[in-house]
Amino acid sequence: MEEVKECNISLGLGLGSSEFLPTLKEYKQQIMFHLSFPPQMKEETDNEVQNFERFSSRTTDDEVENKINSSNVYSNKIHSNKTNKIAIRKKLVLTHEQVMMLEQNFRQHNVLTQTKKHDLADQLNLQPRQVEVWFQNRRARTKLKQREIDCEFWKTYCESLRDENRRLKIELQDLRSRKLGSSAYCVHLPLAMNPSYDKYE
DNA sequence: TTTGTCAAGCGGAGAT
DNA sequence: ATCTCCGCTTGACAAA
Numbered sequence: 001m002e003e004v005k006e007c008n009i010s011l012g013l014g015l016g017s018s019e020f021l022p023t024l025k026e027y028k029q030q031i032m033f034h035l036s037f038p039p040q041m042k043e044e045t046d047n048e049v050q051n052f053e054r055f056s057s058r059t060t061d062d063e064v065e066n067k068i069n070s071s072n073v074y075s076n077k078i079h080s081n082k083t084n085k086i087a088i089r090k091k092l093v094l095t096h097e098q099v100m101m102l103e104q105n106f107r108q109h110n111v112l113t114q115t116k117k118h119d120l121a122d123q124l125n126l127q128p129r130q131v132e133v134w135f136q137n138r139r140a141r142t143k144l145k146q147r148e149i150d151c152e153f154w155k156t157y158c159e160s161l162r163d164e165n166r167r168l169k170i171e172l173q174d175l176r177s178r179k180l181g182s183s184a185y186c187v188h189l190p191l192a193m194n195p196s197y198d199k200y201e
Numbered sequence: 202t203t204t205g206t207c208a209a210g211c212g213g214a215g216a217t
Numbered sequence: 218a219t220c221t222c223c224g225c226t227t228g229a230c231a232a233a
Contacts, residue, residue, distance in 0.1 A: 111222090140225095
């Protein structure tokens with residue numbers, strides 16, 4: 001079967017050219033037209049497109065079209081290197097209300113149960129998978145943020161240790177320069193600060 | 202043009 | 218075998 005190495009079709013997409021935005025059906029037609037798939041590949045691609053329709057938060061072509069034409073959803077093509085198939089990915093931008101609701105639920109519990117996932121999906125008019133993905137990405141963002149905080153903490157801590165080390169070295173040098181050799185004094189000094197420390201090394 | 206953000210894909214790991 | 222999670226990555230988009 002003919003292999004599709006590269007898919008780089010212009011479908012007239014672009015911001016500010018909404019009158020040229022194709023419907024999902026037109027997308028399918030144009031993809032087929034441009035690539036002239038062999039029948040088998042056409043079928044596979046069509047299935048793939050259908051999968052993406054199911055996968056997206058919309059179920060009908062009309063709904064897809066409305067979303068494509070609305071302000072918070074854009075469409076683009078993706079090409080899977082693994083399967084050499086073409087599909088359409090609809091880039092979803094969640095609304096403020098959707099994000100607020102998700103955030104609120106995330107604060108209560110950052111892991112989803114099956115029931116919670118489906119409830120939220122229903123409430124937000126999203127697919128359960130999209131809710132799941134949002135939670136996964138949200139956990140990743142939290143973790144990243146925490147890592148940054150930890151990193152900052154250890155950086156500061158490290159800096160303070162360096163300062164302390166510098167200070168102790170100066171103090172040690174000062175003590176040595178005064179040539180304080182009294183054994184009574186030495187007893188109360190930590191080993192490293194003991195003027196006789198060199199003897200132990 | 203570069204950089205940051207975010208939804209989503211992919212693959213591996215662990216649990217059931 | 219299936220599900221869910223995580224880490225990494227991709228591609229679209231917006232902002233700088």
